[in-house]
Amino acid sequence: MSNEPPATHTAPGVTPKASYHHGDLRAQLIAAVQDLVELHGPDGFSVAEAARRAGVSSAAPYKHFKDRHEILRGVVSEAMDRLRAAMEAGAAAHPRGSFEAVSAVGLAYVNFARAEPGVFRLVFSLTEGHENAPDLLAKGENCFGVVVQAVADRLALSPSNPEVQRRAYLLWSFVHGHSFLTIDMKTKVASAEINDWDYLMTISHAILGAPIKA
Amino acid sequence: MSNEPPATHTAPGVTPKASYHHGDLRAQLIAAVQDLVELHGPDGFSVAEAARRAGVSSAAPYKHFKDRHEILRGVVSEAMDRLRAAMEAGAAAHPRGSFEAVSAVGLAYVNFARAEPGVFRLVFSLTEGHENAPDLLAKGENCFGVVVQAVADRLALSPSNPEVQRRAYLLWSFVHGHSFLTIDMKTKVASAEINDWDYLMTISHAILGAPIKA
DNA sequence: GAGTTATGTGAGGGCTGCTAACTTTAACAA
DNA sequence: TTGTTAAAGTTAGCAGCCCTCACATAACTC
Numbered sequence: 001m002s003n004e005p006p007a008t009h010t011a012p013g014v015t016p017k018a019s020y021h022h023g024d025l026r027a028q029l030i031a032a033v034q035d036l037v038e039l040h041g042p043d044g045f046s047v048a049e050a051a052r053r054a055g056v057s058s059a060a061p062y063k064h065f066k067d068r069h070e071i072l073r074g075v076v077s078e079a080m081d082r083l084r085a086a087m088e089a090g091a092a093a094h095p096r097g098s099f100e101a102v103s104a105v106g107l108a109y110v111n112f113a114r115a116e117p118g119v120f121r122l123v124f125s126l127t128e129g130h131e132n133a134p135d136l137l138a139k140g141e142n143c144f145g146v147v148v149q150a151v152a153d154r155l156a157l158s159p160s161n162p163e164v165q166r167r168a169y170l171l172w173s174f175v176h177g178h179s180f181l182t183i184d185m186k187t188k189v190a191s192a193e194i195n196d197w198d199y200l201m202t203i204s205h206a207i208l209g210a211p212i213k214a
Numbered sequence: 215m216s217n218e219p220p221a222t223h224t225a226p227g228v229t230p231k232a233s234y235h236h237g238d239l240r241a242q243l244i245a246a247v248q249d250l251v252e253l254h255g256p257d258g259f260s261v262a263e264a265a266r267r268a269g270v271s272s273a274a275p276y277k278h279f280k281d282r283h284e285i286l287r288g289v290v291s292e293a294m295d296r297l298r299a300a301m302e303a304g305a306a307a308h309p310r311g312s313f314e315a316v317s318a319v320g321l322a323y324v325n326f327a328r329a330e331p332g333v334f335r336l337v338f339s340l341t342e343g344h345e346n347a348p349d350l351l352a353k354g355e356n357c358f359g360v361v362v363q364a365v366a367d368r369l370a371l372s373p374s375n376p377e378v379q380r381r382a383y384l385l386w387s388f389v390h391g392h393s394f395l396t397i398d399m400k401t402k403v404a405s406a407e408i409n410d411w412d413y414l415m416t417i418s419h420a421i422l423g424a425p426i427k428a
Numbered sequence: 429g430a431g432t433t434a435t436g437t438g439a440g441g442g443c444t445g446c447t448a449a450c451t452t453t454a455a456c457a458a
Numbered sequence: 459t460t461g462t463t464a465a466a467g468t469t470a471g472c473a474g475c476c477c478t479c480a481c482a483t484a485a486c487t488c
Contacts (some may be wrong), residue, residue, distance in 0.1 A: 022467080041341040043257040048444060056467075062446065063466055124398055125339055127255040167409070169395075170417070173382075177391025181383075184338055194383070203384070206420045222460060236436080271437055276477065278435090 026064045030074045037075065038118040042125050069175045073133055076126055076175050079119045080139040087146040097153040102208065103200035105150045106175040110196050113179035120183065147172050154208050164167065167207050174203045240278045242268045244288045251289065252332040256339050256366050261285065287347055292339055293333045294353040301360040311367040316422065317414035319364045320389040324410050327393035334397065361386050368422050384421050389414070 022028075032053040036045035046060040047068050065071045090104035091132070113120040126136070151168040152159040159165075178199065232387050236242075246267040250259040262272045279285045304318035327334040340350070359373070365382040366373040373379075392413065 044342065046444060060467060068445070121339065123336065125256070125396065128258065173395060174388050175389035175391065176395060177387035177389065180338065180394065181387055181390060260475060274436060282476070
C-alpha cells in the first residue's frame with residue numbers, strides 16, 4: 001500500500017535486482033499492469049497475464065497484493081503521484097500568479113490523459129473497493145490542491161478562500177471534461193481541431209479574468 | 215443492434231409475453247445488465263448473471279448477442295437514446311434561444327449522470343469493440359447536436375457555424391467534467407455544495423454571454 | 429402437414445481469481 | 459557456524475466466467 005520501495009531484506013549497497021528470488025516483483029507487477037491497462041483498457045487486464053509478464057507463477061502476485069483490486073490501486077496511486085508532479089512542474093514553469101501558470105497546470109492534466117489514456121481512465125473508474133483507500137482519496141485531494149494553489153496565486157487570495165475553491169473547481173471541470181472527451185473521441189467533433197493551450201488560456205480568462213457572478 | 219422491439223414472430227394482438235419460449239429475452243437481458251452495471255459498476259457484470267436474472271440458461275444470451283461487448287453496446291445505445299431525449303426535453307421546457315434552455319440541456323446531462331452513474335460511466339468507458347459500432351458514434355453526435363442546437367439558438371447563428379461548435383464544445387466539456395466529478399467524488403471538495411443550476415447558468419453566461427476571445 | 433428458421437438447453441474447453449499446502453531463500457541470533 | 463523464522467516463491471486445484479458445439483423444440487411459411 002505504501003509506495004516506498006520494498007528493499008526490506010536487501011543489504012544496503014547491493015543492487016536490489018540480484019537480491020532475492022525475483023528482485024522487486026511488486027514494482028514490476030505494477031509496471032506490467034500499467035502496460036496491460038494501456039494496451040487493453042482498464043478492464044482488459046488480468047493478474048495472470050501480469051504475472052506471466054513478470055516471469056513468475058500466477059499465484060505469486062498474491063504474496064504482494066491481496067486482491068486484483070489492490071494491484072489496480074497500486075497503479076492508480078503511482079499514476080496520481082506522476083500526475084501531481086506533472087501539474088506542479090507545469091505551474092513552476094511560469095511566473096507565479098500568471099494566467100500561464102494556471103493554464104499549464106491544466107495542460108499537464110490533458111497531456112497526461114493523452115499520453116496514458118488507459119491509466120487515466122483507470123484513475124477515475126476505480127469504483128470497486130476504493131472506499132477502503134483513504135490514501136487514494138488524499139492523493140486526489142492533493143492533485144486538486146495544485147489547481148487550487150495556482151488559482152489562489154492568480155487571484156492573490158488564500159487557497160482556503162471559498163471563491164478560490166469554487167473557481168478552481170470550475171476550471172477543473174473543464175479540464176477534466178476536455179481530457180475525457182479527447183481520449184474518448186466518442187464524437188470527433190471540433191475537439192480534434194482544438195488547440196489545448198488556446199483552449200486552456202480561454203478558459204482561464206473566462207473563469208479568472210473577471211468576476212463571474214452576473 | 216436496432217432498437218425497435220423484436221416482435222418478429224409474435225402475432226399482432228397477442229401479448230408478447232406469452233408468445234414464445236421466453237417472450238422477448240433481448241430486452242430483458244439489456245434491462246438486467248443495466249441493473250447489474252448500476253449495482254456493481256461497469257465491469258462488475260457478467261453474462262451468466264444476467265441470464266440467471268432473466269431465467270434462462272447461460273448460453274441463451276448468445277442467440278441474441280454475439281459478445282458480452284455487444285450486450286454492453288446495446289445498453290449504451292439504449293442509454294444514449296434516453297439521454298438525448300432528456301436533453302431535448304430540457305431544452306424544450308424553456309424559451310427557444312434563452313440561457314435557460316442552454317442550461318437545461320446541461321442539467322439534463324448532469325441529472326442523468328447522477329441518476330444512473332453506472333450506466334453513465336459505461337457509456338464513456340466503452341473502448342473495447344466500439345470501433346465497429348458506427349451507430350453509437352452517430353448517437354454520440356446526436357447528443358452533442360442537442361447542445362449545438364441550443365447554443366445556435368442562443369447565438370442566433372447556424373449550428374454549422376464554427377464559433378457555435380467551439381462554444382458548444384466548451385460548454386459540453388464543462389458539463390461532462392462536472393458530471394464525472396460529481397459521481398466520482400474522488401474528492402468531496404466543494405462539489406458537494408454546488409447548486410447545479412446556478413453553476414450551469416454561470417457557465418452559460420461566461421461562455422455565451424460575451425465574446426470570449428480576449 | 430413439411431421444411432426452415434429462430435430460440436432455447438446441456439456439456440464442455442480454456443481462462444481467470446484466489447486459496448491451500450509446500451519448498452526455497454534470506455535475514456538474524458546464539 | 460548453525461539453527462530458527464519469516465518472506466517470497468512454487469504446484470495443484472476449486473469455482474466461476476465466456477463462449478462454442480451439438481442437439482431439441484417451438485413458431486412461421488407454404
